[in-house]
Amino acid sequence: MxxxxxxxxxxxxxxxxxxxxxxxxxxxxxxxxxxxxxxxxxxxxxxxxxxxxxxxxxxxxxxxxxxxxxxxxxxxxxxxxxxxxxxxxxxxxxxxxxxxxxxxxxxxxxxxxxxxxxxxxxxxxxxxxxxxxxxxPLSIKYPFSAQRKIKESDLEALKSSNNGYLKSKRFNVSSDSDIKYYINIYPNGNKDANRGKTRVFLQLQLGSETKVNAYLNYSVGSANFSCRLTHVFEKCEGYGPCLCSTDDLFDPEKGYFVDGEMTLKVAGTLKRILSIFLNRSAPG
Structure with missing residues (x-):
């Protein structure tokens, strides 16, 4: 092409x-x-x-x-x-x-x-x-990295809730793109099938894009947790791993919290697919 x-x-x-x-x-x-x-x-x-x-x-x-x-x-x-x-x-x-x-x-x-x-x-x-x-090029890659410090007390208040979550602020992936992202964490799952599990999601808002390939790495250094995932976003949605069980999240021996805070990092690359612009001229 x-x-x-x-x-x-x-x-x-x-x-x-x-x-x-x-x-x-x-x-x-x-x-x-x-x-x-x-x-x-x-x-x-x-x-x-x-x-x-x-x-x-x-x-x-x-x-x-x-x-x-x-x-x-x-x-x-x-x-x-x-x-x-x-x-x-x-x-x-x-x-x-x-x-x-x-x-x-x-x-x-x-x-x-x-x-x-x-x-x-x-x-x-x-x-x-x-x-x-x-x-x-046929695609444009945007590396990104977001780090969020989360208070143990804020998550503990949601550990028995159904679908309760904490949400980060919203980030722009780049000055030349209207793609935005934020991070959600559900200490007791985001739905009945995930109850008792801590789930983390990168929420992507595509803006004017129709397809974004994502290469993602979720990590909590103090707990030696790292998970690499790939996903194709074709709508505004969230995607991410199970961090651990709800019980393990609050178990001091697992190391998720240090001095009452957990440091969650999400990094990777978002790739915009530009094939819809092939051999087209922008309107005058």
Whole structure:
């Protein structure tokens, strides 16, 4: 199967203050930098613009240069078709293809730049237009690790309950994914068939995903407990092992609690399957 290819349109307006740029007109390699912009949440590809009023190195001294830097993140490759526009000066220029990190363009001599039409109302307005063509792998892996300290007294209050549990806070697996997870522990089972057993679950909320492969390791170091599991999540659900019997959980000789607390760790890898994006372009 071929990698996934998505085409993302870009139309971003970025402003720099003239007074801030004038401060740097005699500097060596001084620059102003825009905020970071996300091209696509799926790939987490980002870019920013950097403007150097007196060049970005010795070879470009005396030339105003603009650099667009991008970050591949989850992408295998990025092809850009980007144009920089300065409408007040009726100036636009296609950027060369550049390398895997970005490209630099000279736009004016420093000596003429600040008296030109590049500025309007004390601002330099740069418009970034075009597309990024992003090649993605068929899947994206996210390592994760969560550790939870659980008070013995909180679990003991639930040891005779039916389906009583403690729930951790919710975590985001990554900034470029809406997958979320949390951990539930049932000291007396999550259903009648599991009564008298302590069960631990990684609860996964898939968000916009339809399939996530999980490679999981549950552990309680003080009790020498470790369990590796794999599971395919195709809906929002929980999955996890039997930690021990309810009686063993509260038996001091088993070592689950140290100074009244149990440290439960859940770590592993979540793998998003991206085949639904094969050879599709993102909508404009």
């Amino acid at each position: 071929e990698p996934s290819i998505i085409t993302i349109p870009v139309n971003q307006e970025i402003k720099f203050k003239k007074i801030d740029l004038q401060i740097l007109k005699d500097s060596q390699n001084g620059y102003l930098q825009s905020p970071m912009y996300t091209v696509c949440n799926l790939s987490n590809v980002k870019y920013y613009i950097r403007i150097s009023p007196n060049g970005h190195n010795d070879k470009t001294r005396g030339i105003v240069s603009i650099t667009i830097h991008w970050f591949k993140e989850n992408a295998i490759n990025i092809d850009s078709n980007i144009m920089l526009c300065f409408e007040s000066a009726n100036f636009q220029r296609d950027l060369p293809k550049g390398n895997e990190y970005g490209v630099t363009l000279g736009i004016s001599k420093t000596s003429k730049f600040f008296d030109s039409k590049f500025f309007a109302n004390g601002e330099l307005i740069v418009k970034v237009k075009g597309t990024f063509k992003i090649t993605l």
